[in-house]
Amino acid sequence: MSTRLVGSVAATLAMVLVAGCGGSSGADGKIELSLGLFSDFGYDKLIEEYMASHSNIKIEQRKVKMEQHNTQLATQLAGGRGAADIVALEEGVVSQFRASKDKFVNLAEYGAKDLKDQWAGWKWNQGTADGGEFVLGLGTDMGSLGLCYRADLFAAAGLPTDRAEVAKLWPTWADYAKVADQFAAKTPNVKFVDTGRNVYKAILDQTEEGYFAKDDSYIAEKNDKVKTAFDQAAALGTKGQTGALEPFSQDWNVALKQGSFATTTCPAWALALIKAGAGDAAAGKWDVTTAPGGGGNWGGSFLAIPKQGKHPKEAYELAKWLTAPEQQKRIFKETGNLPSQPKVYQDAEVQATVNEYFNSAPVGQIFATSAESLKPTYRGTKDSKVGPVFGTALTRVEQGKQSAADAWTQALKEATDAAK
Amino acid sequence: MTVTRPETEVAPAASVSPSKEPPKRFRLSNWDARYTPYLIIAPFFLVFGIFGLYPLIYTAWVSLHDWQLIDGDQGFIGLDNYVTLFGDANFWNALFNTLSLFVLSTVPQLLAALGLAALLDRGLRGSAFWRAGVLLPNVISVAAVALVFAQFFGRDFGIVNFLLGFVGIDPIDWRAETWASHLAVSTMVMWRWTGYNALLYLAAMQSVPKDMYESATLDGAGRWRMFWSITVPSIRPTILFTVVTSTIGGLQLFAEPALFDPGFAANNSTGGSDRQFQTLVLYMYEKGFRLFDAGYAATVAWMLFVVVLIVAVVNFTLTRRIAGKG
Numbered sequence: 214m215s216t217r218l219v220g221s222v223a224a225t226l227a228m229v230l231v232a233g234c235g236g237s238s239g240a241d242g243k244i245e246l247s248l249g250l251f252s253d254f255g256y257d258k259l260i261e262e263y264m265a266s267h268s269n270i271k272i273e274q275r276k277v278k279m280e281q282h283n284t285q286l287a288t289q290l291a292g293g294r295g296a297a298d299i300v301a302l303e304e305g306v307v308s309q310f311r312a313s314k315d316k317f318v319n320l321a322e323y324g325a326k327d328l329k330d331q332w333a334g335w336k337w338n339q340g341t342a343d344g345g346e347f348v349l350g351l352g353t354d355m356g357s358l359g360l361c362y363r364a365d366l367f368a369a370a371g372l373p374t375d376r377a378e379v380a381k382l383w384p385t386w387a388d389y390a391k392v393a394d395q396f397a398a399k400t401p402n403v404k405f406v407d408t409g410r411n412v413y414k415a416i417l418d419q420t421e422e423g424y425f426a427k428d429d430s431y432i433a434e435k436n437d438k439v440k441t442a443f444d445q446a447a448a449l450g451t452k453g454q455t456g457a458l459e460p461f462s463q464d465w466n467v468a469l470k471q472g473s474f475a476t477t478t479c480p481a482w483a484l485a486l487i488k489a490g491a492g493d494a495a496a497g498k499w500d501v502t503t504a505p506g507g508g509g510n511w512g513g514s515f516l517a518i519p520k521q522g523k524h525p526k527e528a529y530e531l532a533k534w535l536t537a538p539e540q541q542k543r544i545f546k547e548t549g550n551l552p553s554q555p556k557v558y559q560d561a562e563v564q565a566t567v568n569e570y571f572n573s574a575p576v577g578q579i580f581a582t583s584a585e586s587l588k589p590t591y592r593g594t595k596d597s598k599v600g601p602v603f604g605t606a607l608t609r610v611e612q613g614k615q616s617a618a619d620a621w622t623q624a625l626k627e628a629t630d631a632a633k
Numbered sequence: 634m635t636v637t638r639p640e641t642e643v644a645p646a647a648s649v650s651p652s653k654e655p656p657k658r659f660r661l662s663n664w665d666a667r668y669t670p671y672l673i674i675a676p677f678f679l680v681f682g683i684f685g686l687y688p689l690i691y692t693a694w695v696s697l698h699d700w701q702l703i704d705g706d707q708g709f710i711g712l713d714n715y716v717t718l719f720g721d722a723n724f725w726n727a728l729f730n731t732l733s734l735f736v737l738s739t740v741p742q743l744l745a746a747l748g749l750a751a752l753l754d755r756g757l758r759g760s761a762f763w764r765a766g767v768l769l770p771n772v773i774s775v776a777a778v779a780l781v782f783a784q785f786f787g788r789d790f791g792i793v794n795f796l797l798g799f800v801g802i803d804p805i806d807w808r809a810e811t812w813a814s815h816l817a818v819s820t821m822v823m824w825r826w827t828g829y830n831a832l833l834y835l836a837a838m839q840s841v842p843k844d845m846y847e848s849a850t851l852d853g854a855g856r857w858r859m860f861w862s863i864t865v866p867s868i869r870p871t872i873l874f875t876v877v878t879s880t881i882g883g884l885q886l887f888a889e890p891a892l893f894d895p896g897f898a899a900n901n902s903t904g905g906s907d908r909q910f911q912t913l914v915l916y917m918y919e920k921g922f923r924l925f926d927a928g929y930a931a932t933v934a935w936m937l938f939v940v941v942l943i944v945a946v947v948n949f950t951l952t953r954r955i956a957g958k959g
């Protein structure tokens with residue numbers, strides 16, 4: 214009796230231990246791959262298909278919020294365990310993780326360089342290091358800029374509502390500010406723009422060098438473009454034409470639902486966020502048009518493979534498949550995430566795509582055109598440390614706590630510290 | 634232990650065996666009496682050693698290095714991190730915020746808890762309902778509480794500003810002003826912990842001998858006098874306990890201010906646009922998990938440890954003196 218008891222306890226313990234250590238090869242002998250993602254990559258159906266055609270592979274998606282994703286990944290890389298087999302790296306932080314590339318598999322080892330021509334050149338370059346010798350990640354989507362506006366609020370302010378004519382209102386950001394003045398004069402109770410921070414980000418994303426020069430040296434204090442972008446955004450804030458909202462926060466959602474702002478800069482991926490925040494009641498009220506100042510890129514991600522994973526080869530095959538042109542096209546049709554591959558966004562079917570929620574705007578055409586003309590900003594290794602400093606500075610201006618000049622001085626000092 | 638215990642003399646005589654060795658059973662029970670208590674509390678110290686002491690010492694070790702979160706140790710730099718910290722205005726700001734939030738939330742909280750406990754102690758109808766009720770806020774997840782309060786204190790559509798509007802007060806931007814943000818965050822903390830402390834006080838109050846109140850009543854003492862002269866001094870140990878635990882908890886405030894900041898979900902949470910409500914733990918988080926500077930974050934963590942230690946000792950002595958006057 215007691216021997217049997219001891220035996221069963223030992224067996225249970227052994228099972229627990231095995232279950233605890235395993236994880237990468239399931240009991241059924243399948244190779245288990247995990248995908249560490251944030252927000253919606255539109256992979257649900259694709260993954261099911263992949264598992265159906267690869268009977269020896271089992272895939273698990275782990276979705277968390279983006280910020281949590283980055284922090285988690287950093288600790289997992291530091292600890293040497295716990296990271297998913299494939300992890301998504303967002304454009305804003307990819308340069309930061311590039312500095313720790315020894316924690317990742319060089320995808321060139323599996324022949325990733327042969328795929329180079331699929332992507333827009335700049336997208337490919339963002340995911341590589343050492344002059345293209347080290348391939349850190351394969352590009353998923355991109356975030357070429359558009360500008361979303363509430364047509365009904367524009368009508369109320371006596372502005373044109375047709376997207377082509379709205380685009381003509383603001384060839385430059387200075388023109389955009391003029392429209393803001395007109396709008397505020399007619400409709401004082403509605404803010405023209407959600408937050409100066411998004412405007413600032415968009416203007417800066419239209420320059421080739423922001424806080425860092427292409428040799429990764431810190432140039433924020435001498436780069437006029439940063440100052441100009443800051444001043445233009447801060448001016449909107451000083452005049453009280455912004456909602457002073459935290460972008461994509463709960464307050465932002467509420468403001469969308471209440472219709473308390475009329476425009477927001479929107480990369481392709483932001484359409485889904487606007488739709489979710491504004492809800493069905495605002496269907497057809499929002500529209501998309503060309504952003505002032507030309508093309509720019511905000512966001513978009515890469516799939517990378519941490520070295521600690523047990524099945525880098527299988528993980529690579531999956532990442533390669535998920536980022537292949539056919540899949541990117543399908544994802545665009547399903548979620549609206551803009552493909553980072555010229556062949557795909559030039560595709561007739563993609564170009565013809567309209568978004569019904571946004572007054573049937575031809576989003577395929579708008580974002581693809583914007584993608585063609587965009588000059589991607591070089592992201593320095595410490596970009597993600599420096600950038601937020603200017604964002605909070607703009608919030609201080611919007612809150613009326615500081616003058617634009619004081620906020621700029623403080624931000625520059627903090628940024629210089631962060632760039633050290 | 635040079636003193637021979639009487640049993641040592643008695644035991645051999647009671648033994649059946651003529652051998653000179655003390656009997657096995659006795660040796661066992663002696664060992665048992667001497668070491669079992671240590672054995673029983675050992676798991677605690679073992680667990681504390683692994684999860685408390687080791688991280689503490691390791692953190693100290695990390696704080697002496699240039700240590701990046703992902704890439705690890707970049708070299709020993711001695712006390713450089715501490716030198717930087719003492720000249721870091723953001724650290725002092727975070728320390729001020731932490732202490733301010735601590736005082737703003739703990740003092741009213743414990744006083745309210747005392748009052749609440751006194752009320753509950755008077756034998757209300759349906760006492761179990763009320764007692765469970767005051768604990769309810771503590772049971773609800775802090776994230777849920779913070780989300781709800783963050784909406785209450787919304788600038789544009791918050792219910793607090795809406796209500797203030799009725800008495801003619803202009804909408805307050807709760808996240809922009811230091812005092813307003815501290816008030817809002819403290820409210821959250823008070824909401825969560827007042828009931829919990831009230832229950833602790835209530836338990837202590839119920840063990841105060843009733844005859845003391847009876848004789849005080851005969852002497853003509855009022856309720857107020859009895860409360861301060863009998864109840865409070867009698868529950869002194871519990872008050873000390875709550876003061877120390879809320880000191881530790883209050884100085885480590887994180888979730889409430891973090892979730893109060895709408896930027897926390899994004900990459901730029903600094904506890905307000907100008908660090909209006911950034912506590913020490915939030916600052917540590919910013920350094921460690923947003924800027925990936927683990928060495929500096931460890932330094933902040935150690936300073937926090939020292940601050941908690943100092944404040945806890947000060948509070949302990951102060952409270953003992955105040956509550957002891959009675």
